[in-house]
Amino acid sequence: MKHKLKIVVLGLLLGIQSFAQEKLSLTLKDAQNYALEHNRTLKNASLSIREAEAARWQSLSAMLPQVDAGADYSNNLGHKLDLSGNKIAMPPSGTFSVTASIGASVSQIIGIKLNDISVKMADISRKQTEQQTVDQVKTLYYSILVMHESVGLLEKNLENLHQLFKHTEQSVEVGVAEQIAADQISVQIVTMETNIRSSKRSLEMLYNSLRLQMGVDVFTEISLSQNLPGLMDTDNALSLLNLDFILDKNYDYQLMQQNVEQLKTQVNMKKWAYAPSLSAYYRYTKIDYFSDESTFNMTPPNSIGATLSIPIFSSGNRSAALKETKLKYEAQLNTLADTEESLNIQHRQLCYNLSSAYDSFEAQKKNVEVSQRVFDNITRKYEHGMASSMDVTDASTNVVTAQNSYVQSLLEVVSAQIDLEQLLNVEK
Template structure:
């Protein structure tokens, strides 16, 4: 009874484990997988923060159009200062030295300066009237920086989508490979059972039966490798979309057995207009041009104005408030060729940015051409693989029928089965590669 109890407990445990494993399966289509990856990706989050930073810098640059208002204040205490007393005396009759004393008498004065406190406070408003265009150029550069950060975010987003699609379709392909391997093992298992019966009836030699057994063992090993590969690819997709690595993902989409080529007319022109890398480089070239203009602006006259109010209080002795108005003008006169050298450096940066842009444009056109060729080749590979699969299926059916009536050998049947599996495998590979290439083509055009 104890033995039966253990068996029952173990059986219940396996059932519960199976149910929990089934409950953990997460069905995902391609769109959901992309969204999870975009939400989780850390590089994309960094790029989003860079967008926030660029927007804050743009707002900061705009504040230079507005007046700046600053306040100041101070408080002092002089604890060692004594009261100041001046004694009385007869005022002289004149300012010259040795003048006789007059009848006027100065009674003296006593100032309460002991523990004297001094309070000072003020507020100043300054406004740049003319800065040679530096404020305007600074705002243009900040605005271009925002546009660059947006393109950088879109570029990172496109890369995340491409990586996700690759992982998704690789998992889908491996899932089909596992199914194909299971079907192949079942096919060999059925043939092995048939040959076992024939061997027991002494209709075939043992070597004939063992030939099938060896083939089945190899197929079972390949099935094990396919299942392990599926698990690894499943973990890789979980890593990309931010799920625990032990999550069981159920791919809900399958490769399309009847794909169509996208319309690839004007692909290079679309790429030149849509690629984020080119927009980033174009923005950097604009910033380099603004920097050169900024050098000119720094060497133009600078005019500003200010309004200030200052309040002073010296204990109980004295207090006052005063408003002042002012203007300042700065005119660069001679700086030992600094402007010329800085303009030369700025011009060199402009040329570098333009050369980099032109070089990248050529690389983009080359990349688009390569992807177009790969798409066309993979499409032809699909047609070839499907034709080959159909012929392999017909060959297998004919070989099986001939084998059943004794016209073909076991080796012929095994070869036909292996060709059938290989043909199906080639079709799965071609269809999967085509799906990934379609995403890569969209990325090459800047459409993701």
């Protein structure tokens, strides 16, 4: 028993190790293509299209000929029919029948058009989900690269602080500096180490979010094969500002248009509720008696029939239903107009956001360079006794603040670019 348990545990460990060994090295385009193939939300969006198509066929098939076959057995347990003193046998019998029927109404035809609209809406939603998935992967890819750069900058600052701390301790030993100066730098070191650990935890969370978007398990190791300088294309981002906003290309607007078309079609369906409906059938019936006794069969082998149903009076039900749908249609037209206006305003706002984010990015990039030069200058002065430890601490804090602002401004450019690309629905 113990031997079997060891084998099971070993198998589990080997399975976990095989998961951990799986590794993906991806460019941004690779990650996006992988997500398009494996993202589960996107798969569900594709299934929604198939569901809508199945519902459409269900409505269409209801208007096509329907054929049903049936068979039954009856036994009256020897009972005989008394007809004016004449006994007529009712022997056991089996009946086989085939019925073909067809029925149609204008409301059914309009219902098929409603199903067509549902298929279109499902397809638009799938395309929108695809766009959102690609953009989410892009955001996470950039965020991971930015976080890596942030950790690298923090580790470089930590290295500088360690060197300063070592220099300060030596100065304390020879009596040219006070212990409080070394203590202040040690506090800076502890704070920096805490920030680095926090950033690394945030980095792992970003990787997990990317794994979720790509549809891979948690054991899959992901490495990004591109870097920020190779991906950052500010000229391409700023070129979006010169593109015209075409409403009909926007997925939100397309869905709203389909909602309006859907309600318009429902209004027509309610109007045709006053129209008659027609159905027809053909039935073939065959009866076999399981006895030689004489009897009679009054069931014709072939029969046809037709039914015309004409709505006459519904106590105002159909009229109220039509009025309700018309009111919904009018409200949806107002919503469409509001959507059109809000999307145009949103376009202007997103263009402004992108321009502002780019200006902030350029300013923060220069701020990092200046802050680093100031820190290096203060450090040299401190080493020669021309600056205090407080000056070094302030300069170090300013560098970290500038670096954080730079990283944030970079992400804001990427985020503003993606938002505008989504609105414009540009080819990526």
